[in-house]
Amino acid sequence: MSILAYCIVATSSAAMAPETGIRNAPLLEVEEEGLRAFYSEYKPSAEGAREDALAFFGVNRAIFRDAAIIPFRFPTVLHGEDELTEHLIEHATHYASALQKLADMVQMEVRLTLPAEKSKAESGAAYLKEKQQRSKALAAAEAAIHKAAGAEAREWTSRESRDGMRCYALVERNHAVEFAKRVGKTKAEKPVTLAVTGPWPATEFI
Amino acid sequence: MATDPIYVGTGDQPDISLLDILDHVLHSGVVIHGSIVISIAGVDLVYLGLNVVLTSVETAMRHLEEESRVRR
Numbered sequence: 001m002s003i004l005a006y007c008i009v010a011t012s013s014a015a016m017a018p019e020t021g022i023r024n025a026p027l028l029e030v031e032e033e034g035l036r037a038f039y040s041e042y043k044p045s046a047e048g049a050r051e052d053a054l055a056f057f058g059v060n061r062a063i064f065r066d067a068a069i070i071p072f073r074f075p076t077v078l079h080g081e082d083e084l085t086e087h088l089i090e091h092a093t094h095y096a097s098a099l100q101k102l103a104d105m106v107q108m109e110v111r112l113t114l115p116a117e118k119s120k121a122e123s124g125a126a127y128l129k130e131k132q133q134r135s136k137a138l139a140a141a142e143a144a145i146h147k148a149a150g151a152e153a154r155e156w157t158s159r160e161s162r163d164g165m166r167c168y169a170l171v172e173r174n175h176a177v178e179f180a181k182r183v184g185k186t187k188a189e190k191p192v193t194l195a196v197t198g199p200w201p202a203t204e205f206i
Numbered sequence: 207m208a209t210d211p212i213y214v215g216t217g218d219q220p221d222i223s224l225l226d227i228l229d230h231v232l233h234s235g236v237v238i239h240g241s242i243v244i245s246i247a248g249v250d251l252v253y254l255g256l257n258v259v260l261t262s263v264e265t266a267m268r269h270l271e272e273e274s275r276v277r278r
């Protein structure tokens with residue numbers, strides 16, 4: 001029987017898992033090297049994939065409520081518990097160290113968006129200039145929100161996305177709302193818009 | 207301390223959308239290479255499932271864009 005892997009937590013954490021996973025299958029766990037990984041029996045099918053993805057999110061969110069987690073990407077389907085155990089043993093040092101670092105931390109995200117515009121450039125040089133202006137606008141917005149976040153952001157990383165930029169801040173769990181308030185008040189210069197979301201598991205800082 | 211399960215959203219777009227959630231579920235987290243191997247008659251069911259999810263994301267995005275146009 002194939003299984004679906006949800007997430008990994010430290011055995012020492014206060015993680016409380018729901019009793020059931022996707023499609024009401026019992027939520028099971030394996031424990032190895034100071035780590036717990038949650039899974040349930042799962043038969044992948046195209047039907048209801050979106051509902052499965054949302055249910056998967058619900059399970060991880062419930063566990064994340066009380067502890068740092070390392071989520072698996074949906075859908076991580078394995079042949080059985082043994083495969084999951086092998087994976088835990090193989091990566092135990094890395095996961096244990098990441099979970100220790102992230103024990104009281106969450107990830108807050110800032111999405112900087114530029115409106116999708118068809119280029120009006122009539123030459124290669126003009127196109128590059130347009131692109132440079134968009135990059136400058138995003139960089140200025142990122143600098144402003146990073147400054148607004150101040151010491152709330154213990155670590156910071158960012159990357160360009162299809163529609164602008166994603167910024168990720170590692171924030172203390174009990175400072176997530178304060179971070180969102182501080183950064184949410186920042187006014188990005190038009191045409192950049194910003195949205196702050198979180199708290200999410202700190203996947204960008206593993 | 208427990209994290210409030212209601213995700214906060216602030217800024218110009220204060221709502222956490224279905225897209226944010228699906229984006230995280232599909233693109234964030236650990237990947238085990240070689241894990242997606244289940245197939246029937248040469249059709250990889252997991253990839254098929256993912257395509258459905260992604261199609262739903264695109265549909266949701268279209269709805270959101272339409273809603274936003276109506277609001278304006």
